[in-house]
Amino acid sequence: MSSAFKxxxxxxxxxxxxxxxxxxxxxxxxxxxxxxxxxxxxxTPDKERNxxxxxxxxxxxxxxxxxxxxxxxxxxxPYSNDSFPVYAEDIDAGHDxxxxxAMLAEVSVQMKIVIVGGSIPERCGDKLYNTCCVFGTDxxxxxxxxxxxxxxxxxxxxxxFTESKTLTAGETPTIVDxxxxxxxxxxxxAMIYASRGAHLLCYPGAFNMTTGPxxxxxxxxxxxxxxxxxxxxxxxxxxxxxxxxxxxxxxxxQLYVATCSPARDAxxxxxxxxxxxxxxxxxxxxxxxxxxxxxxxxxxxxSVLEQRRTNxxxxxxxxxxxxxxxxxxxxx
Numbered sequence: 001m002s003s004a005f006k007x008x009x010x011x012x013x014x015x016x017x018x019x020x021x022x023x024x025x026x027x028x029x030x031x032x033x034x035x036x037x038x039x040x041x042x043x044t045p046d047k048e049r050n051x052x053x054x055x056x057x058x059x060x061x062x063x064x065x066x067x068x069x070x071x072x073x074x075x076x077x078p079y080s081n082d083s084f085p086v087y088a089e090d091i092d093a094g095h096d097x098x099x100x101x102a103m104l105a106e107v108s109v110q111m112k113i114v115i116v117g118g119s120i121p122e123r124c125g126d127k128l129y130n131t132c133c134v135f136g137t138d139x140x141x142x143x144x145x146x147x148x149x150x151x152x153x154x155x156x157x158x159x160x161f162t163e164s165k166t167l168t169a170g171e172t173p174t175i176v177d178x179x180x181x182x183x184x185x186x187x188x189x190a191m192i193y194a195s196r197g198a199h200l201l202c203y204p205g206a207f208n209m210t211t212g213p214x215x216x217x218x219x220x221x222x223x224x225x226x227x228x229x230x231x232x233x234x235x236x237x238x239x240x241x242x243x244x245x246x247x248x249x250x251x252x253x254q255l256y257v258a259t260c261s262p263a264r265d266a267x268x269x270x271x272x273x274x275x276x277x278x279x280x281x282x283x284x285x286x287x288x289x290x291x292x293x294x295x296x297x298x299x300x301x302x303s304v305l306e307q308r309r310t311n312x313x314x315x316x317x318x319x320x321x322x323x324x325x326x327x328x329x330x331x332x
């Protein structure tokens with residue numbers, strides 16, 4: 001009967017096959033097990049201080065065993081439309097034109113770790129982007145993700161913010177991979193990442209005091225049922241801002257979801273929710289924190305993905321006869 005439902009047609013093109021991790025955790029296989037560090041940082045108007053502070057946090061996380069370290073969204077600048085043009089860097093030019101990414105490249109080599117560099121305002125020609133850079137253990141730029149879904153919100157009496165006033169939206173999903181803040185609100189993007197073979201979705205995010213309590217945890221759990229590339233597997237970068245969202249993304253796509261927020265500063269113009277979190281492929285909360293500055297260290301075990309997908313084989317249960325997800329860029 002299930003063949004009549006055409007599950008193989010629910011993803012166009014068909015979802016990529018995942019590497020099969022060992023189910024026996026007693027087997028030492030570092031490719032599939034590693035520690036992740038989420039650095040929830042306080043951000044100030046002092047850019048030089050922010051860069052030095054982020055470096056110290058990355059080094060601390062690595063010394064605690066983290067092999068993959070994630071920074072928050074917009075960690076080198078206040079989160080405001082007035083600040084984005086002032087703090088923006090030319091990432092492609094590098095070096096003095098981008099001191100934030102130059103630091104990330106340097107410390108990734110020094111500590112022999114992979115860094116998902118949160119996001120910073122990027123200047124490219126006459127446009128500004130909210131951009132996340134991923135650096136490998138060799139210090140080379142492995143991926144650059146520009147936030148795809150800009151955060152425009154207007155809730156009278158609570159919060160009004162229009163990223164599109166100054167920023168330009170990115171156009172390409174990124175697999176190494178990364179998403180940024182508001183990207184986590186769009187389940188279609190997480191589904192595309194999962195069908196492209198991701199194992200971990202990373203969402204540097206700066207949810208606020210209105211959307212944070214409502215969405216942050218929920219969206220993460222929903223995402224965890226998708227993926228990213230570390231040690232040959234796929235890591236997805238998404239600039240986001242939510243916990244309820246985390247849980248949704250995790251469960252929907254059967255993968256790990258990591259979010260990293262700035263620490264809360266009640267005196268800032270834009271007050272971040274905090275609560276950086278790692279969610280597992282069944283939507284379970286593996287590690288989290290409150291709103292103060294903190295470094296979370298937790299283990300990711302990719303062998304759990306295969307186990308969870310065996311327990312609940314969602315790909316075999318999809319109804320390709322009723323609905324289909326089309327990945328336009330892969331199809332072309």
